[in-house]
Amino acid sequence: MPDISKDLVLFNELVEVLLKDEKEHPVADRIESDELYDTIDLSLNESGMVDDDFKAVLKDVIESTPKTATNLFFNQLFGGRQSKAVLGDLLAVMLNNSMYTYKVAGPQVGIEQEIIRKSCDMIGYGARSNGTFPTGGSMSNYMALIMGRDAKDVNFRTAGMSKPMTVYTSKESHYSNAKNASFAGIGRNNIRYIKADSYGRMLPGLLEDQIKKDIEEGYVPTYVNATAGTTVLGAFDPIDEIADITEKYGLWLHVDGAYCGSVIFSEKYKHLVKGVERSDSFSYNAHKMLGTPLTCSIILVKDKRHLHESFSNDADYLYQTDGDDFNLGKTSFQCGRRNDALKFWTLWKSIGTSGLEQIVDQQFELANVALAYIRSNPDYTLYSFDDSISICFNYKNIDPTTLCTALYEHQVTVVGFGAFEEDTFVRLVTINANNEQVDILNFFKVMEEFVENNPSLVGMGETFQEQL
Numbered sequence: 185m186p187d188i189s190k191d192l193v194l195f196n197e198l199v200e201v202l203l204k205d206e207k208e209h210p211v212a213d214r215i216e217s218d219e220l221y222d223t224i225d226l227s228l229n230e231s232g233m234v235d236d237d238f239k240a241v242l243k244d245v246i247e248s249t250p251k252t253a254t255n256l257f258f259n260q261l262f263g264g265r266q267s268k269a270v271l272g273d274l275l276a277v278m279l280n281n282s283m284y285t286y287k288v289a290g291p292q293v294g295i296e297q298e299i300i301r302k303s304c305d306m307i308g309y310g311a312r313s314n315g316t317f318p319t320g321g322s323m324s325n326y327m328a329l330i331m332g333r334d335a336k337d338v339n340f341r342t343a344g345m346s347k348p349m350t351v352y353t354s355k356e357s358h359y360s361n362a363k364n365a366s367f368a369g370i371g372r373n374n375i376r377y378i379k380a381d382s383y384g385r386m387l388p389g390l391l392e393d394q395i396k397k398d399i400e401e402g403y404v405p406t407y408v409n410a411t412a413g414t415t416v417l418g419a420f421d422p423i424d425e426i427a428d429i430t431e432k433y434g435l436w437l438h439v440d441g442a443y444c445g446s447v448i449f450s451e452k453y454k455h456l457v458k459g460v461e462r463s464d465s466f467s468y469n470a471h472k473m474l475g476t477p478l479t480c481s482i483i484l485v486k487d488k489r490h491l492h493e494s495f496s497n498d499a500d501y502l503y504q505t506d507g508d509d510f511n512l513g514k515t516s517f518q519c520g521r522r523n524d525a526l527k528f529w530t531l532w533k534s535i536g537t538s539g540l541e542q543i544v545d546q547q548f549e550l551a552n553v554a555l556a557y558i559r560s561n562p563d564y565t566l567y568s569f570d571d572s573i574s575i576c577f578n579y580k581n582i583d584p585t586t587l588c589t590a591l592y593e594h595q596v597t598v599v600g601f602g603a604f605e606e607d608t609f610v611r612l613v614t615i616n617a618n619n620e621q622v623d624i625l626n627f628f629k630v631m632e633e634f635v636e637n638n639p640s641l642v643g644m645g646e647t648f649q650e651q652l
């Protein structure tokens with residue numbers, strides 16, 4: 185049997201390589217996609233590799249893999265590295281439990297349930313609540329939709345759709361809503377995209393108008409997906425006003441907090457999800473704002489009966505001991521399920537709820553640094569708003585897609601672009617709580633220097649402006 189301790193020594197050695205490389209090259213050496221297979225030896229062959237060659241290949245892979253934990257990675261809605269969470273995830277790999285039963289997961293079940301119980305308390309969900317850890321925010325949205333569908337029509341699970349259902353979300357919501365409507369048998373044509381206001385928040389008046397219209401036309405309005413932190417602008421839909429409507433017409437209300445639902449940990453920012461206790465389900469991704477390794481997504485359900493009704497199936501070969509409260513497979517989508525809870529628990533246990541609060545608050549502080557910089561500099565146009573960690577801007581009228589691509593191709597910094605209504609812009613996400621004020625200012629510095637050294641970009645911006 186191969187000796188694991190030897191591989192753990194190698195692991196540590198490779199991690200040292202990675203950490204050193206992150207300092208020296210915060211943006212990875214980029215390989216053109218059409219040159220990938222000629223650049224690193226990714227081939228799988230009949231015979232294995234000797235240790236030294238194996239190590240060399242692993243180093244190559246590490247050094248050319250995009251570095252998401254550094255202070256120049258701003259491309260996605262995750263970044264940085266919370267070390268206590270990394271520790272937990274490494275332990276989860278070594279323990280290798282599957283979360284479906286108490287028999288094979290033991291205390292890991294309690295760890296998952298403690299996170300869920302505590303989160304439910306924090307949002308005011310009450311004694312009947314529970315939840316689970318889906319594979320991500322998209323899956324959380326899917327599970328919420330399925331529960332909303334089944335709550336509306338108890339026969340749906342057995343007989344399929346009898347009357348056409350309609351579901352509602354804002355134009356700015358996550359794209360998983362469209363896929364989920366098709367997976368759930370509701371149909372993409374039966375999603376109603378409600379217009380957002382100029383801040384990117386769903387307009388509740390338009391939501392109610394649309395529901396009334398659908399009822400008149402013989403549809404069954406079933407489910408609303410509100411967003412706490414829209415993917416582009418980081419906007420928060422007005423939950424209380426939406427809940428007034430879902431309660432009035434009997435629709436399921438899910439709050440998709442994949443991006444910014446973790447504001448529940450912050451005294452200062454939890455007002456952004458005011459009214460969340462009135463929702464039927466709520467999800468958040470600890471791998472986004474809380475910085476755990478991917479993936480760590482939690483869905484909370486106000487009345488756990490819905491989780492059981494939509495997701496449980498008896499399986500005698502599996503559920504042989506202990507009660508439902510300990511056999512988590514009864515309320516999950518999958519059968520075998522990775523332990524995503526331990527990494528969040530090690531983080532939470534070690535730094536406390538107040539530590540999680542600091543992580544969240546730090547991101548808004550970094551956002552304020554970026555906002556102040558942009559507002560004080562006439563070369564910038566700002567498109568985003570206060571209370572958002574997505575800072576959307578353009579610089580010197582340069583085409584943002586060209587600029588982001590050039591910054592990436594020249595390994596300057598990794599940042600993405602987004603669009604809202606007519607505008608396209610650079611989207612700087614200050615989600616890495618390991619960053620400090622200087623890192624945000626450094627981002628602007630390296631970008632401005634790059635533009636200065638590539639004046640043709642500004643020229644291209646003018647053609648871009650003319651095209652508009």
Ligand SMILES: *Cc1c(COP(=O)(O)O)cnc(C)c1O
Pocket residue numbers: 261319320321322323357358360411413414415440441442443469479481
């Ligand atoms: C990221 C995100 C999702 C999807 O979460 P995954 O874990 O990537 O599947 C859903 N909704 C919103 C608002 C998001 O930002």
